Amino acid sequence: MNLTPGATSIVCMLSIVILSTVNCFTALAQEPAPKRVMVEIQKKDATTLKGKLLGIARDTVRFLDADNRERRIAMKDIRNIEYVDSLSVRSQWFDSPNTTRYLLTNSGVPLRKKDIVIQATYVVLASVQYGLSDRVSIGGGTELFTHSTYYLNTKVNLVNHAKYKFSAGASYYRLPKEFLTDVYNDDIRNLGMLTAASTWGGENHHLTLGAGYIVTEGTLTPPIVTLSGTTRIGKHFGLVTENWFLFVGEKQVELPVLLSLGLRYISKRSSLDFALFTDHKFNDLNMFPYVGYALRLRK
Structure with a gap:
């Protein structure tokens, strides 16, 4: 078939357009998908x-x-x-399963809704915490062998910003006979505690200033102040410290202090703590070990 010069020009132009379009789509198809x-x-x-x-x-x-x-x-x-x-x-790194607790005290970080944390201290003291909501949790624990000691507690998160959290809580303790006495040498079996904790930092590195008041026989004792912190130094390891400042009467007496430093092993669902407590004199004879385990079951 013979084409006129005009028709030939039109066919050439159409061929160029078609080839350009095909090449464009081919290039787009070969481009890698954007990274999520x-x-x-x-x-x-x-x-x-x-x-x-x-x-x-x-x-x-x-x-x-x-x-x-x-x-x-x-x-x-x-x-x-x-x-x-x-x-x-x-x-x-995977999420740390233990963000709500240091060694013996809690941080201001709330437990997530429907999450369950099972804890064991010195193997014989066990407890369970449950998140009723993203701000409120309840729990309790007991001594496994004699059940002579048990406690119930609740924790309410009041401020939950990205880098600052504040929570308050209340606990009730039932103590064994002759475990604790008052100034009149009377046996104290029922004990209450009001606590508050302010936490600064993120999930892997945070510092907490806490305070607790013991309630016995309707009397509010002087505060116990705690300064605790943790930092994650690797995928599976972190450092944890918990320090107690005890008050007697209306003022501090010789600044009674309990200091600690420990290592935390971190897995996806649990953590294992080993630490040493000592007093402010750093006497080797006054050091005692701490061992704790926490298992978190997420919703």
Whole structure:
């Protein structure tokens, strides 16, 4: 078939357009898919979610959670979005299962809703904590062999910002006979405690200033002040310290202090603590060990 010079020009132009379009689509198809960014989403109801960001459209965030399920959250329900550096070693760490407790005292970090923490101290003292909501938890514990000692407690989170948390709590203790006496040498069997804790920092590194008041026979004793902290030094290890400042009467008497430093082994669901307590004189004879275990069952 013979074409006129005009028709030939048109065919050539169409061929160029078609080839250019095919090459464009081929190049797009060969481009790698954009890398999904890891994010930590902090909601206004104190819930924290981690996953891969898929996109933001029409005031809605789409992302894949830890179970690889796509979820959507309205922007109005989000307090903050933090982008996790994928090149950082810390981004490869799993969440610590023990953020609510140091050795014997609690941090201001609340237990998540429906999470359960099972704890054992010196093997013989066991307790269970349960998150009623993202701000309120309840729990109790006992001595496993004789059951002569048990306690009940509750904890309420009042402030839950990204880097600062404040919680208050109350506990009731039933003590064994002749374990504790008052100034009149009367046996104290029932004991109450009111506590408060302010925590600064993130999940892997935080510092807590706490205070506790013991209530016996309707009398409020002078405060017990604690300064505790933990820092994660690796994927499976962290350092933990808990220090008690005891008061007697209306003022401190020679600053009675209990100091401690310990090592925490961290796995995905549990932690194991080993620490040494001593007094302010740092006398080797006054050192005593601490061993504790915590297992966290997440919802």
